[in-house]
Amino acid sequence: MRSLGTLVMVLAVTAGAQAQSPSSRPLPDWSGVWAMQGNTVFDRASVQPPTGRAGDAGVREAPPYNDEWEAIYRRNIDRVKAGAFPDPVSTCGTPHGFPRIMNVPDVYEFAVTPQATWILAENGPGILRVYTDGRSYPAKEDLWPTYTGASIGRWEGDTLVFTTVSLKASKDNDVIVDRTGIVLSDASHSTTRMRKIDAETIEAQMVIEDPKAFKAPWTVTKRYKKQPAGTWAWDYACAENNRNPITDSGKTLTLGPDGKPLDKKVD
Amino acid sequence: MTSVKLRMGLAIAAAVLVSTAATAHHSAAMFDDSRVVEIKGVVKELQWTNPHVWLQVTVDDKGARKEWSVEAGSPNTLSRNGWKSTSFKPGDAVTVRINPMKDGSAAGNFIGAKFDGDGRTIGRWN
Numbered sequence: 286m287r288s289l290g291t292l293v294m295v296l297a298v299t300a301g302a303q304a305q306s307p308s309s310r311p312l313p314d315w316s317g318v319w320a321m322q323g324n325t326v327f328d329r330a331s332v333q334p335p336t337g338r339a340g341d342a343g344v345r346e347a348p349p350y351n352d353e354w355e356a357i358y359r360r361n362i363d364r365v366k367a368g369a370f371p372d373p374v375s376t377c378g379t380p381h382g383f384p385r386i387m388n389v390p391d392v393y394e395f396a397v398t399p400q401a402t403w404i405l406a407e408n409g410p411g412i413l414r415v416y417t418d419g420r421s422y423p424a425k426e427d428l429w430p431t432y433t434g435a436s437i438g439r440w441e442g443d444t445l446v447f448t449t450v451s452l453k454a455s456k457d458n459d460v461i462v463d464r465t466g467i468v469l470s471d472a473s474h475s476t477t478r479m480r481k482i483d484a485e486t487i488e489a490q491m492v493i494e495d496p497k498a499f500k501a502p503w504t505v506t507k508r509y510k511k512q513p514a515g516t517w518a519w520d521y522a523c524a525e526n527n528r529n530p531i532t533d534s535g536k537t538l539t540l541g542p543d544g545k546p547l548d549k550k551v552d
Numbered sequence: 553m554t555s556v557k558l559r560m561g562l563a564i565a566a567a568v569l570v571s572t573a574a575t576a577h578h579s580a581a582m583f584d585d586s587r588v589v590e591i592k593g594v595v596k597e598l599q600w601t602n603p604h605v606w607l608q609v610t611v612d613d614k615g616a617r618k619e620w621s622v623e624a625g626s627p628n629t630l631s632r633n634g635w636k637s638t639s640f641k642p643g644d645a646v647t648v649r650i651n652p653m654k655d656g657s658a659a660g661n662f663i664g665a666k667f668d669g670d671g672r673t674i675g676r677w678n
Binding site: 340341342365368369370371372374375377390391392407408464512516517518519520521522523525526527528529531536537539541542547548549550 | 578579580581582585597599601602603604606608619621623626627628629631632653655656657658659
């Protein structure tokens with residue numbers, strides 16, 4: 286199994302060798318405000334039932350888990366059924382992380398510059414920084430697992446290709462892929478190919494590899510539709526009036542305007 | 553005087569009534585998507601806040617005043633779908649359809665509302 290340090294070194298060399306001069310070609314126009322198509326099931330191509338929504342009882346996808354991680358997924362699915370699968374973003378402090386940042390409601394903006402592309406998710410905090418300035422990944426001792434990881438990319442024509450490493454593993458479901466209960470290990474890394482497939486649609490195809498959790502790479506495609514000209518993206522201050530805190534057991538409460546739980550049973 | 557009715561279990565296909573509120577930042581496990589409750593009352597307050605907008609409605613429940621908390625989407629998304637921070641004003645007489653809490657608490661997930669005065673609707677009504 287390839288260690289993260291080795292992987293980072295290999296990717297650093299690859300990214301460094303293939304990086305283009307920032308001014309070598311005009312960059313595509315991804316301006317405007319965009320919204321992800323469909324609901325927040327991460328892999329809508331494999332979800333069962335096909336109309337299932339993330340967080341509904343019995344809904345699942347088909348990530349290529351090995352037996353150990355399939356068992357973890359099934360336990361999480363059971364927790365969803367019991368109403369006790371907490372969404373870490375309900376704390377109003379933790380980022381969605383990668384790859385979940387590619388799969389959130391509300392809207393997106395894609396800020397493309399020669400040096401970097403910023404994927405800005407209104408629902409957040411949600412920023413994915415993709416550096417395209419030819420840099421290498423930090424040395425292993427200068428890199429630590431984070432929710433959104435470290436992404437280095439390059440332009441292949443009008444396609445942004447980036448690889449994301451150094452992702453924080455899910456520990457007690459503190460970072461998840463979606464509300465069906467999908468989680469990844471600390472060995473996960475992804476290569477994303479992102480391009481405009483028509484004037485109104487941007488597509489991101491992610492190939493997620495996880496040597497600890499998966500038997501094979503997992504390819505998931507998300508699409509984003511351009512919103513009408515002049516659409517605004519706004520501040521998303523999750524902690525402003527969070528009336529849905531989570532109990533220690535993972536239950537999501539509903540608070541009244543006085544801040545006291547309306548739920549008849551709190552835990 | 554506001555007349556109040558609580559009609560439980562309207563026969564509306566749950567599949568059509570995709571919730572707007574709970575997709576943003578928390579599990580929707582507390583709501584019963586298979587049922588629709590219609591509450592009729594008076595708007596006490598619209599909390600135009602993130603991560604969710606909350607509509608507080610005072611309902612006359614068999615002679616007692618009861619406050620319902622109705623959760624909707626984020627103001628960001630709602631504003632892009634025609635809502636305004638002034639869409640509901642204190643004192644507005646409204647009928648609100650919700651997916652109720654599974655445990656029967658006085659709260660639910662917003663589906664749609666009709667203003668009793670002029671018949672305007674907001675959200676999904678038909």
